[in-house]
Amino acid sequence: PETNDPTVERTLVLVKPDGVRRGLSGEVLRRVEAKGYTLVAVELLDATPGLLAEHYAEHVGKEFYQPLVDFMMSGPILAVAIEGQRVVEGFRSLAGATDGTLASPGTIRGDFARSWGSKVMQNIVHGSDSPESAAREIALWFPKL
Ligand code: RTP
Numbered sequence: 024p025e026t027n028d029p030t031v032e033r034t035l036v037l038v039k040p041d042g043v044r045r046g047l048s049g050e051v052l053r054r055v056e057a058k059g060y061t062l063v064a065v066e067l068l069d070a071t072p073g074l075l076a077e078h079y080a081e082h083v084g085k086e087f088y089q090p091l092v093d094f095m096m097s098g099p100i101l102a103v104a105i106e107g108q109r110v111v112e113g114f115r116s117l118a119g120a121t122d123g124t125l126a127s128p129g130t131i132r133g134d135f136a137r138s139w140g141s142k143v144m145q146n147i148v149h150g151s152d153s154p155e156s157a158a159r160e161i162a163l164w165f166p167k168l
Pocket residue numbers: 087091120121143144145146148149150151152
């Protein structure tokens with residue numbers, strides 16, 4: 024962050040392959056910018072198994088891990104680093120609950136994800152869950168930042 028204000032943080036947003044495929048990248052960026060957060064870095068890329076194993080280290084070995092990796096490699100991902108006051112919590116709030124069916128209307132997932140059964144992973148966006156996760160994930164997806 025370019026300021027000493029400790030409430031100014033960065034977080035990693037991913038528009039997942041379902042979001043990119045459905046043409047929702049601009050909608051996600053629009054909501055981020057409308058909220059007042061700043062774009063720091065943006066890149067469209069194809070994830071590799073190694074990158075995803077590090078990104079989702081906490082989920083390696085869970086029953087949904089391999090389907091999640093297959094889904095995350097099903098098309099390009101828009102990786103976005105954003106900055107703002109309390110942006111880690113703030114973007115989680117914009118994204119809504121993990122399960123799109125239960126996510127509140129008005130959130131990205133609540134408005135656009137209709138996940139059920141094996142599609143629960145298709146929830147449009149990822150957002151880091153803590154400042155520590157954000158630092159780790161931004162270093163992974165944007166090694167030059
Ligand atoms: P994210 O990391 O993508 O922002 O989502 P999250 O914190 O809300 O959810 P998390 O528990 O970290 O799970 C990561 C992603 O894995 C998929 N998932 N599938 N039971 C399942 O089949 C299941 N649980 C999670 C979702 O794509 C979730 O966002």
